[in-house]
Structure formats: C-alpha cells, structure tokens
Amino acid sequence: MLQQDYTRTEVITVDAVRPEVESIEYAARLLRAGEVVVFPTETVYGLGADAFQPAALERIFIAKERPHSDPLIVHIADEESLELLAIAIPEQARRLASAFWPGPLTLILPRGPRVPYLVTAGLETVAVRMPRHPVALALIRALGSPIAAPSANRFMHVSPTTAQHVLADLAGRVPLILDSGPCEVGVESTVLDLCAQKPVILRPGGISLEALRAVVPDVQPPRQRKIIEDALLKENEQATQRAHQSPGQMLTHYAPAVPLLLYDGSVESMRAAILAELRQRQARGERVGVLVADEDLEAFKQSGATVYSLGNAAAPAQIASALFNGLRALEDAHVQVILCRNFADRGLGLAIRDRLLKAAGGRVIEVNA
Numbered sequence: 001m002l003q004q005d006y007t008r009t010e011v012i013t014v015d016a017v018r019p020e021v022e023s024i025e026y027a028a029r030l031l032r033a034g035e036v037v038v039f040p041t042e043t044v045y046g047l048g049a050d051a052f053q054p055a056a057l058e059r060i061f062i063a064k065e066r067p068h069s070d071p072l073i074v075h076i077a078d079e080e081s082l083e084l085l086a087i088a089i090p091e092q093a094r095r096l097a098s099a100f101w102p103g104p105l106t107l108i109l110p111r112g113p114r115v116p117y118l119v120t121a122g123l124e125t126v127a128v129r130m131p132r133h134p135v136a137l138a139l140i141r142a143l144g145s146p147i148a149a150p151s152a153n154r155f156m157h158v159s160p161t162t163a164q165h166v167l168a169d170l171a172g173r174v175p176l177i178l179d180s181g182p183c184e185v186g187v188e189s190t191v192l193d194l195c196a197q198k199p200v201i202l203r204p205g206g207i208s209l210e211a212l213r214a215v216v217p218d219v220q221p222p223r224q225r226k227i228i229e230d231a232l233l234k235e236n237e238q239a240t241q242r243a244h245q246s247p248g249q250m251l252t253h254y255a256p257a258v259p260l261l262l263y264d265g266s267v268e269s270m271r272a273a274i275l276a277e278l279r280q281r282q283a284r285g286e287r288v289g290v291l292v293a294d295e296d297l298e299a300f301k302q303s304g305a306t307v308y309s310l311g312n313a314a315a316p317a318q319i320a321s322a323l324f325n326g327l328r329a330l331e332d333a334h335v336q337v338i339l340c341r342n343f344a345d346r347g348l349g350l351a352i353r354d355r356l357l358k359a360a361g362g363r364v365i366e367v368n369a
C-alpha cells in the first residue's frame, strides 16, 4: 500500500469571506497533481481529492484509515455539474437543490457512468452536495472538477470543525490544510436518499426535516436506532452488518476516544442523574467530564467535574456549532468518562441527538420520572 508521510503538514490561513486567490490556486494545483487537501465547508472540514482521479481518491482512504466500504460525498460549485455525476435526476432533486444549495444538504442520486467506484463504494448511487463556504466553492472552481471529500478526521473519530482538530487527527498525513477558522454549522450535511421509494433521511444534519418537508412533503425521517441498555452488544453487531448496505450508518461512527454516557429526559431529571453518577464516580477517584448547556452551569459549578457548556439549549444552531469542539475539548482534558445531557429534537436538534447517540455507542439512559 502507498505510504503517505509528509514531513510537514502546511497550514495556510485563508479569509473565510474573500479567499486569497494565490492560496486557492496553490491548493488547486496540489489537487490537480493528484494530492489531497483539507478545506473548510460550512458544516465541518473536508479532506478533498479530485473526484475523477482514482489514485488521488485512494489517498483519502489512506490518510483517514477509512475502509473502502464507506462512500464519499462529491462537492460541486454549480448545478450544471450535477450532469457529470448523476443520471435520471428526479424533479425533486431540482426543487431541493434550488431551495437548499449551496448549503448542508447531500442528495443521493443514480450514479453517472464517469463516477469512480472508489467514490461510491461500488454502489450505483452517488452522494452530491454544493457547499456554501466561499473557500470550498472557490477551490472547486479553481480545480475545475468536482471534489470528493469526507470529513477530515481519522475514521471513527469526531468530525473536525477547526483546523486544530484536523491537525490533531491528520498531522503528517496530509500536505495542506486551508484554515478559515471554526465552521459555522458544526454538524455534517443532511444526507437525503432520493433513490428510495420515498425520499428518506439517511443522516440528519444541517438542513432540518421540517425545512425539507416544506419543499418535499413526503420526506421520511431517519430510522430510529436507539439501543436499550442490555441489547447493546447484539445491536452493535447488527449495525456493523447493516453498514454494508447502508454505509456510514454504524452506531459507533462518531465515537469520541472517551466513553460517553447520554442522558435523556426532562432538564431536571437529566441534571439530577448526571450529578448522582458524577458523585459515585468521583468517590472512586475518576476524572469526569460533563457536557451540558448554559442553563445547567449553576448546578455543576462546585461539582469538581470538568464542565463544558454547549451554549443556549433553546438555540440548537448554537449547540450544533459547539458540539464537536465540546467532545474534543473534554477528550483533551483527559477525563475518563463524559456525562452528557440530551436536547430537544426540533430543527437541528435531530442532528444533535443523532451525533450524541453515536458518540454514546447507540446507548441512551432514559431518566424521566
């Protein structure tokens, strides 16, 4: 297998609103030469390669240690490029594209004949999205070709929302990172399957179910895959098997390096349960991290835990944008366990709950009295 050791990973600061032309051209030259480049999108940082160069695509899998069974999203900068990638494009796709592109919506469409099977993991469907980050758009245009890009983290780790997160996972494994500061949305794009009988969300993300239904009323919500405690092992086995037909849907996909216990219920019940668990663990000498919202801070002030607030619980956009940074910050604080509250499922809440559930290995502790 190809070796990919870069003595240095270059980090170039790029203006998030008006990207410097020289920096974009430099990155595009690397991509043209068959290299990979990390770039910001409005959701998370992506690890990109020219979608039509199989040898370059291969480098993505090597850098991330990602299995080839997990297909990639192809990023475009204009709707006409859809024709390069997909065939038999349904009318719904056009409506969704004009409503949400550029933006955090990925459409699963019938694969066009030119799309390498490395991109689609051998499937006859392809995932396409038009990001709205000016740096991503400028890079795609400068390359003159669609860019295939997964999130720029090591496989199984939390997606990166800053260049520092990328460095922590991929330093020495990629030649270049374009750094435009923190990503705005903070969770990945919504993946919507338009090849199923009814359009169905495979991964909730930056565009909400409610927003999609305003354009295409019969969009189906993602399948609930919550695990009851003692069924955990069995379900995880099944999830691994399912991953082959429904790639990327493994429950442990976003697992942080530290075990996370996820609580769900009323705000008061979650708080009480977390405090009780915290005290037990502290009595055993454990270092505990707590992932909560601003409204919980008072309750944990004197707790002795490492506390990270994701922001205002009533503002899901705020919680989403802080989520992956919060998980990584607690990992970096070397806590032995993370105790985390849940959030309402309206709007971006569905994506927040999905990522937390995955970080918890699919297990949720119901605490409603």
Ligand code: TXA
Binding pocket: 041, 043, 044, 045, 046, 047, 070, 071, 072, 073, 104, 106, 108, 120, 123, 125, 126, 127, 131, 149, 150, 151, 152, 187, 188, 189, 190, 191, 202, 203, 246, 247, 248, 249
């Ligand atoms: O926001 C995002 O979507 C970010 C940024 C970089 O654009 N990208 C991202 O890529 O999250 P990745 O590879 O981490 O996640 C892509 C998801 C996976 O769950 C994958 O299984 C799914 O999209 N996917 C890709 N192609 C698919 C296909 N043909 N059918 C079903 N799912 C597909």
Ligand code: MG
Binding pocket: 150, 151, 159
């Ligand atoms: Mg990913």
